[in-house]
Amino acid sequence: MTEFAFTAAERQAVYRVISERRDMRRFVPGSVVPAEVLARLLHAAHAAPSVGLMQPWRFIRITDDALRKDIHALVDEERALTAQALGERAEEFLALKVEGILECAELLVVALCDNRDVHIFGRRTLPQMDLASVSCAIQNLWLAARAEGLGMGWVSLFDPRRLADLLDMPAGAEPVAVLCVGPVPEFPDRPSLELDGWAVARPLPEFVWENRWGRA
């Protein structure tokens, strides 16, 4: 512990929000997110670190119901294609709830900006650090939403070119997430994919090594 540490209660809140954040697909229909809360969530996202301070994130708030339905249709198409690609697990996959686009209070599309090639600092050998930066912003939003008592679901089941066209994105910009945000009926204490029997999260010791790959 150093002199810069937060108080015990503050630290507990930080670890609590990290452990109680969940990916949510079920929302309270007809609910709203107050404007000031949405503003806090976007500020939290915008406070994220980014490679070379490029701030590659762009947020598009979807308020047009017809557009929301179009986005849902794109996701549903990709859901069917994903099921096909999964082969023998297709039926099991189709039984999962994987998005809450039509029910959530707020729908946000997060995209990588255009003209990213001018940013070389930290990206010369690892151009994907732009995506890593956007992911940091999304995680900030996710944690802030949980602290505000709101659920968030990250949906990545879509054809990025078609979503870019639907939202008039310029060439080079790329959508990376459809975020469903809003009040939820409950927060499960484990990932939905575990509760639904799709996958099991593995424990930390399996991911931490010393000096060389795979050495415990």
Ligand SMILES: Cc1cc2nc3c(=O)[nH]c(=O)nc-3n(C[C@H](O)[C@H](O)[C@H](O)COP(=O)(O)O)c2cc1C
């Ligand atoms: C990059 C990314 C994309 C994701 N895309 C989807 C998605 O399209 N549909 C979905 O149901 N969940 C999606 N998820 C949520 C994961 O399934 C979820 O984070 C994981 O099962 C762990 O559950 P937890 O977030 O509740 O801890 C995505 C998560 C991440 C980080």
